[in-house]
Every structure is written in C-alpha cells, then in structure tokens.
Amino acid sequence: MCGIAGFLLATPSSLRGADPDRILDAMTDALEHRGPDDRGIWYDDDAGIGLGHRRLSIIDLSADGHQPMFSATQRYAIVFNGEIYNYRELRAELTRLGQQFRGHSDTEVLLAAVETWGLDETLRRCNGMFAIALWDRRERRLHLARDRIGKKPLYYGWLGDTLVFGSELKAFFAHPSFELRIDRDSLALFLRHGYVPGPWSILQGIYKLPPGSSLTLSAADAAAGGKDHSPHDACQRYWDSRHVLGTAVANPVSTDTDATVDTLDTLLRDAVATRMHADVPLGAFLSGGVDSSLIVAMMQAQSSRPVQTYSIGFHDSKNNEAPEARAIATHLGTDHTELYVTGESALELVPDLPRLFDEPFADSSQIPTCLVARLARQSVKVALSGDGGDELFAGYMRYQRALRVAKLLDRIPGPVRHGLSRALRSHARREARVSKLAMVAGELGTRSPADIYLNRMSRWRNPEALVRGSTEHPTPFTRTDWQLPGKDVAHGFMYLDLVTYLPEDILAKVDRASMSVGLEARAPLLDYRVVELAFRIPTALKLRDGQQKWILRELLRRYLPESLIKRPKTGFAAPVSAWLSGPLRPWAEALLDPARIAREGYLVAEPIAALWAEYLGGQRKWHTHLWNVLMFQAWLEWAQQQQSLHQRSAHAGYFSCKTSSSPSPPAN
Numbered sequence: 305m306c307g308i309a310g311f312l313l314a315t316p317s318s319l320r321g322a323d324p325d326r327i328l329d330a331m332t333d334a335l336e337h338r339g340p341d342d343r344g345i346w347y348d349d350d351a352g353i354g355l356g357h358r359r360l361s362i363i364d365l366s367a368d369g370h371q372p373m374f375s376a377t378q379r380y381a382i383v384f385n386g387e388i389y390n391y392r393e394l395r396a397e398l399t400r401l402g403q404q405f406r407g408h409s410d411t412e413v414l415l416a417a418v419e420t421w422g423l424d425e426t427l428r429r430c431n432g433m434f435a436i437a438l439w440d441r442r443e444r445r446l447h448l449a450r451d452r453i454g455k456k457p458l459y460y461g462w463l464g465d466t467l468v469f470g471s472e473l474k475a476f477f478a479h480p481s482f483e484l485r486i487d488r489d490s491l492a493l494f495l496r497h498g499y500v501p502g503p504w505s506i507l508q509g510i511y512k513l514p515p516g517s518s519l520t521l522s523a524a525d526a527a528a529g530g531k532d533h534s535p536h537d538a539c540q541r542y543w544d545s546r547h548v549l550g551t552a553v554a555n556p557v558s559t560d561t562d563a564t565v566d567t568l569d570t571l572l573r574d575a576v577a578t579r580m581h582a583d584v585p586l587g588a589f590l591s592g593g594v595d596s597s598l599i600v601a602m603m604q605a606q607s608s609r610p611v612q613t614y615s616i617g618f619h620d621s622k623n624n625e626a627p628e629a630r631a632i633a634t635h636l637g638t639d640h641t642e643l644y645v646t647g648e649s650a651l652e653l654v655p656d657l658p659r660l661f662d663e664p665f666a667d668s669s670q671i672p673t674c675l676v677a678r679l680a681r682q683s684v685k686v687a688l689s690g691d692g693g694d695e696l697f698a699g700y701m702r703y704q705r706a707l708r709v710a711k712l713l714d715r716i717p718g719p720v721r722h723g724l725s726r727a728l729r730s731h732a733r734r735e736a737r738v739s740k741l742a743m744v745a746g747e748l749g750t751r752s753p754a755d756i757y758l759n760r761m762s763r764w765r766n767p768e769a770l771v772r773g774s775t776e777h778p779t780p781f782t783r784t785d786w787q788l789p790g791k792d793v794a795h796g797f798m799y800l801d802l803v804t805y806l807p808e809d810i811l812a813k814v815d816r817a818s819m820s821v822g823l824e825a826r827a828p829l830l831d832y833r834v835v836e837l838a839f840r841i842p843t844a845l846k847l848r849d850g851q852q853k854w855i856l857r858e859l860l861r862r863y864l865p866e867s868l869i870k871r872p873k874t875g876f877a878a879p880v881s882a883w884l885s886g887p888l889r890p891w892a893e894a895l896l897d898p899a900r901i902a903r904e905g906y907l908v909a910e911p912i913a914a915l916w917a918e919y920l921g922g923q924r925k926w927h928t929h930l931w932n933v934l935m936f937q938a939w940l941e942w943a944q945q946q947q948s949l950h951q952r953s954a955h956a957g958y959f960s961c962k963t964s965s966s967p968s969p970p971a972n
Contacts (some may be wrong), residue, residue, distance in 0.1 A: 306371070307335030307819070308437055308458075309381040309475035312446050313352030314527035317587050322480060323961040324354050328653055329784045330478035330950075332356030335471055338385070338819045345382060346372040346827050352523060353439050356475075357383040360822055361916040362686060363584050365392075368407025375415040376404070383465050384411045386456045387436030387826070389578040394429060419559050423447055427518065427542040431578070431831065435513075437469055446521045452543040452832045453692075453873075454502070454807030457815060461510030462530035465522055469533065472816075480954040485509070485948045486906060486940075488774040495767040495932050498666035499808045501779045503535035506939075515807055516543035520686045523615050549799060550789045553838035563621055564841060568834075572859075573965070575831035576602040576688070577657065582824075584685040587612035589676055589825075590640070592628030594856050594869070595690025595699070597726055599828055601636055601863035603688060609637040614680040614687070616672045617644040618879070630816075632868055650675065650878060657935070658942035661816045665852030666763075666928075666935040667809050671878040673817040681821040694827035695801040696838035697853040698846040700761050703797050709760075710753045710793055722921045724748050753793045754781050757800055763928050770908050780804055792845040802835075872906065881927040885920060892930070895937040904940065907933070 309331040313319065319327075319871070328345040336343075339358025347354040348798075357371040372383050388394070391410035399405070403416045414436075417426040423438065433455035438447040447471055447519075450458045460469040463481040476482050485508040494500045510529040513519055517539040523672035527869060540572055555636050557564050576599060580586060582709040588600045590613040603611045613633050617626025626642050632641035653660075661670060680687045694700050713721065750756045758781040759765070768774050780786040780803050788799035818825040841855060846856040860869055884892050896916050898909035912933055953959070 306357060306383075306385045307332070307338030307471045307475075308358075308385050308435060308876055309335060309356040309470035310354045310383065310437055310468070311479070311520060312354075312467040312523060312526045314523055316349060316352040318352065318465050321961055322959045324349075327479060328354045328356045328691060331468075331470065331475040332358055333890070334474040334478040337822065338471060340822045342620060344368060344371050348439075348441070349443070351444050352526075353444075354383075355381060355383045355437060355439065360685075360819075360824060362387065362584055362824055364405060364407050364409035364412075365583050369411060371411060372433075372943070373409075373411050373415060375419050377419060378939040379440065380415055380418055381439045381441065382411065382415055383437050384414060385436075385458075386432055386435060386451065387433065387579075388414060388430050388432040389581070389831075390429075390431040391445065392581075393537050423449070423518065424540070424542050431833070433826070433830075435471060444522060447518055448513055448521070449518040449542075450513045450515055452516040452545070453802075453811070453835065455811055455815070455827065455830060457812065458513040459505060459510055460513060460519070461505075461507070462526070462533075463509075464527060465527055467526035472705075473505070474662055474946075475508070476507070476510065477950055479960045482947065482950065484943055488771050488906065489777045491823065491906060492767040492774040492776045493779065494664050494666070494746065494936060495764040495770060496762045496776070497804070497809075498763055498928075498932055498935075499805075499812065501777075501804050501808050503539075504777045512808075513543075514539055515803075516545055517541050545803060546788060547801070548784070549839040550837060552836050553788065553790055553792050553795045555840060556842050557837070557840045559842070561845065561858070564845060565855060565862075568837065568841075568855065569859055569862065571831075571837060572598075572828060573602050573833055575828040576829075576835055577606055579688055579826040579828050582686045585612070585683060586686040586688070587614060587680055587684040588638075588688040588931060589613075589680065589690070589722040590615050590629045590633060590638070590699070591690070592625040592630075592632055593690065594853055594860055595693030595829060596629075597632050597864060598691075598693075598856060598860045599688055599690045600632070600638060601860070602828075604636045604638060605863065607765055610637055612680075613640045614676055615640070615642045616679065617642055618650075618672070618677045619644055619646060628868070632864065635864060635868060641679065641683070643675070645672075645675055645882065647879070647887065648948070651883065653886065654891070655938075658939040661812075661939075663812075664826075664936045664939040665809075665812065665816075666932040667813055667882045668878045670813050670817065673813055674820065677817045677823050677825075678821050681823040685822070686824045686826065687818070688826050688828060690829060691814060691815060691825075692806065692829040692835075693856060695798055695806045695810075696829060696835060697856050698794065698798060698843065699853045699856075700801075701852065702757075703794060704850075704852070706753070706757050706760050706797055709747050709756050712754070713747065713750070721748050731910045752784075753796055753923045754784070754787055754800065757781070757797050761805070763932055770911060772908060774905060778894075780854070792843070794847070795839060798839075801824075858891075868914040880931050881925060884927050884930060892934055895934050895941075901937075904967060906936075906940070 324347040340359045341361040342359035345356045355372040372381050388410040391413040395413045398416050433451045435456040435458035436449040487508045490500050490504045490506050503514050519539050590596050590600050615626050615629035618624045734839045746759045788796045814825050845855045898913050901907050901909040915926040918924045
C-alpha cells in the first residue's frame with residue numbers, strides 16, 4: 305500500500321529550465337502519509353517521463369521491494385499502490401514458465417506477469433486492489449490501471465502540456481504548473497451526492513480513472529492536452545462491470561438456500577484468508593454490524609491466535625455500536641480494543657478534514673472512520689473491514705423504500721402522474737429531505753427506477769440552481785447506457801451504488817482515513833469473485849420478510865449465536881446536527897457568511913443563508929445539506945492556502961535546475 309505520482313511531458317524541453325527531480329520530489333513527498341517507510345523517484349531525460357513512489361511496506365520489507373521497480377529485461381518501469389492477493393499463485397505459475405525472482409514482493413510478480421502475458425491479460429489474472437502506473441520504455445507509452453471495484457484511487461489529467469497522475473490531488477498541487485480551477489459542474493454533483501462521482505473530479509482537466517479500466521498515453525497525448533479528452537471513450541475496460549454483472553444477474557444461482565450459503569461461505573472464507581497474508585501485524589475493524597462481524601468471525605476461525613479488533617464508541621450518539629462490538633469480540637475471543645471518544649476529541653478532526661480527504665467530501669462518518677483508523681494503527685499496519693456488504697446484499701433501507709415507490713408509481717397512469725407532478729411542482733423543487741410532500745412530489749416527476757433512486761440519494765435536489773454557471777456532468781444515474789441492463793430493479797439500484805457511492809464515498813473514505821496514518825485497509829467482501837457471486841444471488845435471498853442482507857445473516861448464524869445477530873442496523877455517523885448548532889457553530893457561521901460566499905463566486909448565498917436560519921430556528925433538519933456546503937467551503941479555503949504555498953516555492957526558485965544532472969536509469 306503506497307502513494308504514486310508522476311508526469312509525462314509533451315517534450316523533454318517542456319520543463320523550461322525546471323528540475324524534474326525536484327518536481328518529482330515535491331509531488332511524491334506530498335503523499336508521504338501514504339508511504340512513510342520508503343521513497344523513490346526516477347526520471348528519463350530522453351522520454352520526459354517521471355515516476356515517484358512512497359512506500360508503506362507490507363509484503364517483502366527488504367530493499368527488494370523498493371520502487372520505482374524495473375522488470376528483468378528493463379523494458380518496464382512501475383510504481384504500484386495496493387496488493388495483489390493471488391501473487392503467490394501467479395509467481396508459482398511464472399516460475400514454471402521460466403521467470404526468476406530476486407525478492408518476494410507482489411510488485412516484482414506483477415512486472416514478470418506483464419512481460420509474460422502483457423498488461424491486459426495480467427490485469428484479468430490479478431485479484432487485488434491496486435492503482436498502477438507502468439512505463440513501457442520500448443514503446444514509450446504510459447499505462448495507468450485501476451482495480452475492478454475502485455478500492456485504490458488514481459487521478460490523472462493535464463497541467464498545461466504536462467500529463468500528471470497521482471494517488472491524491474495533493475500531488476498535483478505540488479507541481480509548479482498547478483492552478484486551482486474548480487469544475488463547477490463537478491461542484492454541482494458534489495452538492496447533490498456529498499462526493500464527486502467519477503470519472504470527474506473537483507478540478508478542471510483532472511479525472512479519476514474508472515475502476516476496472518486501463519488508459520494508455522503517449523507524449524503526443526500529453527501535447528494534445530485534455531480539452532477534448534473523454535474518460536469513458538479513452539479508457540479500455542478489462543473488467544466491464546455493466547457486462548459482467550448484467551450477465552451475472554441473468555444467470556442466477558440455484559434457489560437452494562443451503563447450497564447458496566455453502567458457496568458463499570467457501571468463497572468468502574478464501575477471500576478473507578488471502579487478505580490475512582502480510583509481513584506486518586494485522587487486525588480488523590469491528591463495528592458490531594453484520595458485515596464486520598462476519599469478516600472477523602471468519603478471520604478468527606482461520607487464525608491460531610486471537611485476532612486484534614478495534615471499535616469506536618460515542619457517549620453522546622444514538623449510533624453507538626461499541627457495546628455490540630464488545631459482545632461479539634468476547635464471544636469470538638478476539639483481542640479487542642475500544643475507544644470511547646467525546647464530541648470535543650472528534651471535533652478536533654474537523655478543521656483537518658480538507659487535508660485528509662483531498663477533495664470535497666461530506667460523509668460525516670469520515671470522522672469516526674479516521675478515529676478507528678488511528679486507534680488500529682497504534683498496534684497493527686493492516687486492518688480488514690466489512691465494506692461492501694450493504695451494496696452487494698441489499699443492506700440499505702433505501703432499497704426497500706425505492707422498490708416500493710417504483711411498484712406504486714408503475715400502477716399510476718402516466719397522465720395522472722404528470723398532472724399530480726405539475727400540481728406539486730413548487731414542492732418538488734424543495735430541498736427538505738424531511739418533507740414527505742416534497743419527497744412525493746419529486747418521485748412523481750421521476751421517469752425511471754434510476755430517477756427514483758437518484759431522488760432518494762440526492763441531498764440538494766437542484767444543485768445547478770445553487771452553483772453559479774453549472775450543468776451537472778452525466779453519471780450512471782442519468783445515462784441509461786451506463787446502467788445495469790435488464791429489468792431487475794433491485795439489482796439495478798445495487799449496481800448504481802457499486803459504481804458510484806461505493807468507490808467514491810465508502811472506499812474513498814476508508815482509503816483516505818486509513819492512509820492518513822499509514823494503515824492498509826482490506827475488504828474481503830469486495831473480492832471480485834464475491835461481487836460476481838453476489839449479483840447471481842436472487843433478490844429474494846437478500847431481502848426477505850422485511851429483513852436486509854438476509855443471506856449474510858444466514859451465513860453469520862454459522863459463526864455467531866442468534867442473540868448477537870438479530871438487531872437493527874444503526875450506522876456509523878457522527879452527530880453533526882448537534883455539533884452545528886453547538887460547538888461547531890462559530891466555524892460554520894464563518895464559512896457560511898453570505899458576503900464570503902458572494903466574494904468567492906461559486907455558490908448562490910441566499911438559499912444557503914435561508915437554510916442556515918431555518919436550521920438554527922429549529923424549523924428543519926438541514927444539517928446534511930449544510931454539511932455539504934461546509935465541506936466545500938472548508939476544502940476551498942485549504943486548497944487556496946495550498947496553492948499559495950506552492951506558488952511561493954515556485955517563485956523562490958525551488959523547482960529550478962540543480963547543478964548536478966539527473967541520475968541515469970538504474971540497472972537490475
């Protein structure tokens with residue numbers, strides 16, 4: 305698990321006197337938190353390619369795991385972030401084919417696989433989480449690739465005639481050509497969702513590489529710039545989620561419940577086992593919910609000693625799951641650590657959230673996630689989590705609600721729906737999530753199940769009216785050809801979450817929170833084999849008798865007694881509503897000041913001021929809407945400070961050429 309960064313120049317002369325090593329140093333060291341154990345950079349003067357790497361040593365702690373790493377023939381150079389869980393099986397197969405290895409890192413296996421099978425076939429053979437930048441020194445092409453589900457982040461884009469890439473946007477801020485240019489269309493998406501859906505980012509000309517895809521670029525692409533770049537058209541899919549999971553839904557498993565639970569049990573146990581391999585201490589997050597309890601139970605069943613588990617509790621929150629986690633840990637016999645945090649200690653994180661999350665991000669569970677990551681990092685370097693269970697096995701109540709709405713609206717004739725929608729038009733444009741009339745009005749105006757689900761998932765329902773000069777980018781919610789084919793509405797909802805909410809909210813949250821303290825987080829439920837199986841399991845085995853994740857609960861009964869399973873889902877959120885009207889009020893009022901918002905020029909101040917006044921007056925619970933705005937405002941303040949800092953470095957001549965020349969390409 306690491307941080308990667310780099311650039312590809314249109315021509316080597318594009319640097320105009322700047323020192324490539326210093327640029328790489330700055331970009332790479334902006335990601336130091338992702339890899340505190342080692343660092344490395346490499347620049348090829350002739351090709352204008354630079355690769356930077358910060359290493360968090362998990363597999364092969366020796367110098368043999370150092371990156372950038374070169375293949376045995378010297379053709380390929382790589383920087384790699386993540387883990388290939390089946391690397392030992394791949395290594396054994398490559399050894400039989402004549403490949404030799406000097407160390408035992410998965411990165412070396414990855415390079416040998418590319419030399420043997422090519423990149424596309426290698427990606428299809430890999431089971432893991434990863435973001436890769438691979439330079440082909442013979443063809444002079446840069447290949448970027450990302451894992452199937454989007455567990456590891458990878459941004460890319462253009463700064464003038466330089467193509468840049470990195471694990472986080474911080475790396476781009478450190479480049480001397482960086483200019484802070486907000487993408488207003490992405491900002492509108494952020495206010496709707498609380499995150500920026502890929503392939504877009506908050507910055508103009510910067511994109512997120514879609515999960516399950518690769519992108520090949522050359523110096524000519526760097527010279528062309530990003531003006532006409534289309535991320536969907538330019539990327540090649542080695543795992544097309546729409547096709548693969550659409551096929552899975554169309555070919556369901558046997559309706560024999562016991563046989564299906566057996567299959568899931570065997571596969572998930574293997575996914576857990578492969579993620580328990582590490583050369584450093586390993587533990588698990590345990591919230592007390594179904595997903596994390598199942599992962600920990602499977603870990604303990606396959607471990608010869610107590611698994612180290614961690615949970616966070618809030619004294620002042622109704623979403624406190626610490627007692628349940630403690631009871632499960634006691635039953636399983638894990639070595640459990642819990643930390644009860646006060647509102648004051650959690651609030652200390654709030655000013656640092658923009659730096660930690662790198663892009664505007666408004667899921668309030670970011671705070672307890674950061675806290676539990678910090679707790680775990682005190683004694684382990686790797687932690688398994690239960691992420692993915694809700695999206696794969698219908699764990700959210702919103703699935704059932706959206707399904708009911710879809711069935712109801714299907715019975716109402718079109719003219720009647722449209723007439724009611726027109727009559728309630730003024731309510732349909734209201735933002736109150738707590739207003740049932742506004743919710744009904746919005747749903748009457750929907751045209752498809754995806755519209756219904758988008759209405760359920762939206763915070764600000766009309767963000768274009770709030771962001772000056774904006775038009776929302778297309779997303780899988782608004783493009784039918786990006787949605788799951790077929791008529792299975794429930795799996796259609798789960799698919800929308802799998803390609804939007806899961807990678808851009810849940811996984812981004814866990815990645816930034818864990819990597820901020822140098823902790824690797826692994827998610828067995830997101831093994832692509834489990835994902836494909838989950839979409840073959842009928843909805844009737846996921847939603848039954850009003851219960852979500854029914855089949856996961858059946859599986860968990862093999863490991864835990866009923867008394868520790870049968871309880872409602874509580875979530876993992878921070879008490880933002882109480883904070884905004886209490887200790888966070890001065891911070892919020894400064895960021896929401898109408899004069900400040902007007903001066904910045906991105907948002908329309910009046911509707912925000914109206915919501916703030918209604919919230920303070922106790923008229924509406926607007927805290928989710930306001931948290932979105934506050935997270936953008938806080939991020940904007942941080943981003944402007946970062947740009948100013950790096951501009952001062954550039955003006956001071958930090959990036960000017962050194963007297964010494966760049967190092968020659970290393971030899972193996």
